[in-house]
Amino acid sequence: MNTKIKFQLSFMMFLEFFIWGGWFVTLGTFLGENLNANGGEIAKAFSTQSWGAIIAPFIIGLIADRYFNAERILGVLHLVGAFLMYQMYGVDDFAAFYPYVLGYMILYMPTLALVNSISFNQMKDPAKEFSLVRVFGTIGWIVAGLIISYVFLWDSPEGRSEGMLKNTFLMVAIASAILGLFSFTLPKTPPRVSKDEKVNIASMLGFDALKLLKDKNFLVFFIASVLICIPLAFYYQNANPFLSEIGVSNPTGKMTIGQISEVLFMLLLPYFFKKYGFKKTILAGMLAWTIRYLLFAFGNPGELAFMLIIGIALHGICYDFFFVSGQIYTDTKAGEKYKSAAQGLITLATYGVGMLIGFWIAGKITDTYLLEDATHTWQTIWMYPAGFALVVFLLFALVFKNEEVEYKN
Known part of the structure; x- marks a missing residue:
């Protein structure tokens, strides 16, 4: 890989996991303290990750692998995700919050496979090259947590009492919009399967x-x-x-x-x-x-x-x-x-x-x-x-x- 592609893939990974770490870690605290959600409701919100993981193979297998370039689907999913994150930023009760977080996770979980696919497509030796790109995802998650705690103090007692944790959704909405737009500049990753090839649901799952x-x-x-x-x-x-x-x-x-x-x-x-x-x-x-x-x-x-x-x-x-x-x-x-x-x-x-x-x-x-x-x-x-x-x-x-x-x- 040349330097430009390394930067593109590393920045993509950084934003991908900055987005996840920027709201998912503090989700339970936000729901309990700001939306007065009980344990069952918090569990319901976290379970959207599982529903996203279950549905993700269908999005990848039925759409991403057959009809559109992976980088374009990544861009669309993150742009729609930015909208849903912004909606989560504005709600004040769990009933209104849940449909947005469910929709968001159904869209986000497939992007984990897409960023890997885009990366592997550019690598001659993924076993050696992938870890050097993927580590920027972990760095992105770390940076998100440090910003929340040490830059904006959103999770401090004062920040939580003033409802500042909702700002994590605004931060992530902005990051998601940036990654959505940036995705269209990524190296082309065409469909891997002919659209005429028979769909095998068992294989996808x-x-x-x-x-x-x-x-x-x-x-x-x-x-x-x-x-x-x-x-x-x-x-x-x-x-x-x-x-x-x-x-x-x-x-x-x-x-x-x-x-x-x-x-x-x-x-x-x-x-x-x-x-x-x-x-x-x-x-x-x-x-x-x-x-x-x-x-x-x-x-x-x-x-x-x-x-x-x-x-x-x-x-x-x-x-x-x-x-x-x-x-x-x-x-x-x-x-x-x-x-x-x-x-x-x-x-x-x-x-x-x-x-x-x-x-x-x-x-x-x-x-x-x-x-x-x-x-x-x-x-x-x-x-x-x-x-x-x-x-x-x-x-x-x-x-x-x-x-x-x-x-x-």
Whole structure:
């Protein structure tokens, strides 16, 4: 790639994840404090991510892969997304907010595949080149959190009481409009499939890879992947409201430590894979979820604030060691024939079905431990995902038989 294309792809990734991190992290806090949403309603809003993940293959398979250039669809989706974000900025009750966030996530989730497709289309060696472009997405997410906490102070006690968190939607609307327009300048990425080719819904959803479940080890991994998304949903939905409610300063900015650790542990993953193998690496990721939630349960913003920071910093192990390792394992088990289908199936099962169940459970439990003064019994709430992650860890350790998996970067 020449320097111009590297810049274009890196800026595209930066904005793509700046947009996601610029509102999704503080969503739970905004809904609870500014729209008076309960746990069930907050769960409903977060579940739009899962519905977007479930619907995304249809948008990609039926439209993006067949009729239009990927960069043009990316531009249109983000321009419409900018409009929906601006609408979210202006509403003052959950009933009006929900249709906009649902529509937005149905449009946004397909863009995650589109930015990857546009990037891969320009790379001669994606294994070496993609990570150097993708890392700018993580930087974008970090910058969004730092702006919210340290530049505009929107998540400070004063900012939240004055309703300033709604400004995150305006910020993201502007960024989405910029990316929408910028997308039309990106390198051309034409459709990959002839529009006359027969549509195979099963292939789009990854169902062709279901035969891999006949392998007992892969079946165990598949079930564990769905189940581990339940404790994951607690983090996405409750971490920012929890930190804000207990009085942690600049909570959104501090949560960017999780993305920083994600980059660091991504670099360490090849070493762990080579030294300890797939099973021990993925078990470390599962155990990290339990440790993280125990730290949240017993930490506080005073003398034990370090426990909260460590809990956030464990995000790199939680995500990379489980999900990235899982993607590598899936790629190895599937082989060339079912590679794309298998990855699609895992994505549908985790970010679709698994997270959908997880958000619902997290909402129910959060509402159960809501006190009369509108605060929560957070210690009890965090013990649920800690225990659930521990059960998944033990089941995987006992049932999954160790096998050699080659790390492919």
